[in-house]
Amino acid sequence: MIGIDLIKTSRMRDLMERFDKKALKRFLSEEEIGLVKNYKTASGFWAAKEACSKALGVGIGSECGFHDIFIYKTKSGAPNLKLSEKLLNKFNIKDVSLSITHDGEYAIAVVAIESASADKIKQL
Structure with missing residues (x-):
């Protein structure tokens, strides 16, 4: 499943x-806010969470909230995602990948999710 924002x-x-x-607290945890360098970084994080919810096929709402998706940085500084147990179980998620890019006045994020459910679809 793929989502983009x-x-x-x-x-x-x-x-x-x-x-x-207060604006950042609406969609980021305190740890995530600590990673925000400026409004462009925050924009990328917003896009990442929106892209993830779209990859799940539900958008941000009752099934998937902003705080069910957690952004962190790897040792090399690349952004990555952790998902809540609620999402992992509900959508049978096996793996998740994130890419964020900025160009001029835009931030774009793409999320790919591998789930056990997707394996069943491939077998049909």
Whole structure:
């Protein structure tokens, strides 16, 4: 399953200027906020969580909330995802991959999810 999201970074800049850290708390944990360098980083994190929810096929809502998706950095500094037990179990997730990129005033994220359910589909 694949999900993608695009955000104009000025939207995040405006949100952060207006609401400061409160804006980030809406979709990030304290640990994730610690990784945010600027509004462009925050935009990438927003796109990553939206892309993940789209890969699951549900979007952000009752089945998958922003705080069910956790972004962290690997030792080499690459972003990666951890998912809540709720999501792992509900969607039979085996693996997840994330890529975030920035170009000009846009941040784009792509998430690929491998699930046990997907294996069944391939066998049909």
